[in-house]
Amino acid sequence: MTGGATRSTITPFADTRSQGYLFRTAAFKRGVMALQRAWSSNTFPVVLHGPAGLGKRTLVTAWLQNQQRGTITAARISAAGLSPEQLAEKILLAFGLKPTDRSSAEDALSDFLEDCVFDGRPGFVMVSDADEAAVPLWDELFRLAQPRAEGGVGLPVCMTTKTVPMGVTVVDLPRMGSGEAGRFIAGMLDAADVDGLTVDDVPVADLLKRAQGLAGKLGPELDAWYASHEDGAEPRVEEAAVEEPQETPAALAAASPTPTDIEAALMALSDESAPKPERVRESRSTKPSGERPARFPTIATGEKASAPQEPANDPVDAIAPKMATDLEAVAQDVAGLQGHLIVVRDQAEALRARLAERQRSRDEAVEAFAQSLQDLRA
Numbered sequence: 001m002t003g004g005a006t007r008s009t010i011t012p013f014a015d016t017r018s019q020g021y022l023f024r025t026a027a028f029k030r031g032v033m034a035l036q037r038a039w040s041s042n043t044f045p046v047v048l049h050g051p052a053g054l055g056k057r058t059l060v061t062a063w064l065q066n067q068q069r070g071t072i073t074a075a076r077i078s079a080a081g082l083s084p085e086q087l088a089e090k091i092l093l094a095f096g097l098k099p100t101d102r103s104s105a106e107d108a109l110s111d112f113l114e115d116c117v118f119d120g121r122p123g124f125v126m127v128s129d130a131d132e133a134a135v136p137l138w139d140e141l142f143r144l145a146q147p148r149a150e151g152g153v154g155l156p157v158c159m160t161t162k163t164v165p166m167g168v169t170v171v172d173l174p175r176m177g178s179g180e181a182g183r184f185i186a187g188m189l190d191a192a193d194v195d196g197l198t199v200d201d202v203p204v205a206d207l208l209k210r211a212q213g214l215a216g217k218l219g220p221e222l223d224a225w226y227a228s229h230e231d232g233a234e235p236r237v238e239e240a241a242v243e244e245p246q247e248t249p250a251a252l253a254a255a256s257p258t259p260t261d262i263e264a265a266l267m268a269l270s271d272e273s274a275p276k277p278e279r280v281r282e283s284r285s286t287k288p289s290g291e292r293p294a295r296f297p298t299i300a301t302g303e304k305a306s307a308p309q310e311p312a313n314d315p316v317d318a319i320a321p322k323m324a325t326d327l328e329a330v331a332q333d334v335a336g337l338q339g340h341l342i343v344v345r346d347q348a349e350a351l352r353a354r355l356a357e358r359q360r361s362r363d364e365a366v367e368a369f370a371q372s373l374q375d376l377r378a
Contacts, residue, residue, distance in 0.1 A: 012192035012226060013219030021191050022062060023184050025215055027173035031059040034171040035158060039124075042342045045145045046158040047130070050173035053216030056160040060126050073116045076126040079133040079159075084140035091125055091144075091155070106144075110153040114353075117346045123156060130159040138165060148349060175213025178205060184215065185222055194226075 022028075031048050038046045048056045057076075064074050075094035082090060089105035092098060092112065099108035116123045130137060141159060146152030164170050176184065185207070186199040207225060211218035 011223035012188040012194060013223045016188055016191040017219065019191075021188070022058075023187055023215060025055065025176060025180060025184070027054055027175070027215075028059045028062075031056065031171060031173055032063050035060065035063045038158075039156070042156070042345075044156045044158075045141060047164065047168060047170040048158065048160045048173060049162075049164055049170035050160075051162055051175075051212070051214060053212075053214035054173050054175070055215050056173065057126070057128055060158055060160070064124070071121055072124050073121045074124045074126070076128060078128050079130045079137055082133050082137060083135045084137055087137060087140050088144065088153075094125065095123070106153060109144075109155070110148060113153055113155065114346075114350045118350065122346075125155060125157045127157060127159045130161040131163045136165070138168060148353065154346070154349075176208065176211075176215060176218065177213070178208060181208040181211075181213075181218060184218060188219065188222060 027050060034046055034048070038044055048060070050056055064072065073095065075091070077090055077094045088109045089099070092105055092109045095112065097108070097112060099105045103111075113123045127137070127141060130141070141157060144152050144155040145157050147154050161170075182199050182204050185202055185204060189197055189199065189202075202222070202225070207218060207221045211221045
């Protein structure tokens, strides 16, 4: 084997992950599309179902970070140790707030979410590991997600879980297959600038079996194999990222289905057996020594949606360009209308609530005034 990279100092998965490499697995794409649809139509909760190491938290964080900055107020909490009675207060605390002495946590959360809508930065909460709560939270989470008129607070919430109770509708996120694992490993080797090694040199099937089809485990398995498969190599032990990143999503986002979402949905309906287009691997000889690749896959939106994808994420061109153009125009019109309707509906609901409160205050003032007159006459 040849190449400028030293085997004892490179771990493809750890190196590319530290630089922000984002491999769009089938599970990743399915989860992002489900979140985008729910956000655009304001239909929550969303339950992402899959084993640890699949990338559930990663895809939610990536979806948030891909939106327009400053248009979503986002927070994340872990369900471990929570109880239904604590839920509203803990969610409010995740946003950095707490209820006043004279207000319940649920009323405070409702007022906060209403203020977020009026400020143009609607709230969003990710509850990770919903199955690990000390007491089941499902009923309470589903109730809080309902509109105020139906007994909830209109909470836009996404839950990640490894197991679900009967009757709960989930978005099932699939494990990697052999073809996807090969593209994943090829993308890692390419992004890590590993010279002289191709995916054909890697025991993909064996690594995939040991990783159980999970991206969070397949990456560390690749690193361990890479560090030890040659005699004389100094193994480099990397901490296995069994689950997704733990950081709390920042306040980000914007709501509208993108052309990429529609194109991905149409491609999912196309023949899965269609041959994948072959891609010529770029020659490493043209790169300056030590240069790292700067092109990493991301969730493409807008103009980026039509840009060439990386080898690991190369889509099948299954629809005519004219159809794609027409669908993009329709998607933009529908997204705009949906966004306006959501804002109008939320504002109307908030105005009705405020009007009812003012009416109640006025009635109380009239009653108090009438009572004072009666007291004077007496």
